[in-house]
Amino acid sequence: MRAPAAIAFVLVALAGCGGNGGSASRKPARQAVDPEQAASVIRAWANTLRKGDVAGAASFFGLPSVVENGTPPIVLRTRADARLFNRSLPCGARLLKTSSSGRFTTATFRLTERPGPGSCGGGTGQTARTTFVIRGGKIAEWRRVADNPAPAGPVI
Numbered sequence: 001m002r003a004p005a006a007i008a009f010v011l012v013a014l015a016g017c018g019g020n021g022g023s024a025s026r027k028p029a030r031q032a033v034d035p036e037q038a039a040s041v042i043r044a045w046a047n048t049l050r051k052g053d054v055a056g057a058a059s060f061f062g063l064p065s066v067v068e069n070g071t072p073p074i075v076l077r078t079r080a081d082a083r084l085f086n087r088s089l090p091c092g093a094r095l096l097k098t099s100s101s102g103r104f105t106t107a108t109f110r111l112t113e114r115p116g117p118g119s120c121g122g123g124t125g126q127t128a129r130t131t132f133v134i135r136g137g138k139i140a141e142w143r144r145v146a147d148n149p150a151p152a153g154p155v156i
Helices: 002-015 035-050 054-058 079-088
Strands: 061-068 074-076 092-101 104-112 127-135 138-145
Touching: 035 054, 035 092, 035 104, 035 127, 035 138, 054 079, 061 079, 074 079
Parallel strands: 061 138
Antiparallel strands: 061 074, 092 104, 104 127, 127 138
């Protein structure tokens, strides 16, 4: 008797996910990004966080959004979640360059100290890379990636 109730709960939960009521106004999930807009959003976010403005940095995140910083993916559902995530980043960052492919924009940063809790410590001056998905002028995905990507070609 419990299985039908559990199935009904899952179906109701899935029906409520991501809905704006209709699919006509939804953008395709794989829509290509405007590289200039993405770089602008990423630069503004990094500059804001580097100044120690955690609430301002959190405002660049759409809700919900997905973050991954050496962890399994975490969904930020509230503005408080976005503030907590930004507060957890010990370093500030200066955007060095971006490259876009499909819906993804990968940014390379130079890590800096920033006002607020924590310390960048030995990370100061190092580089870090993050892949973003920008949707509607907001960060929809923030995923830390390896700073030195593997070389192209077969692995022997």
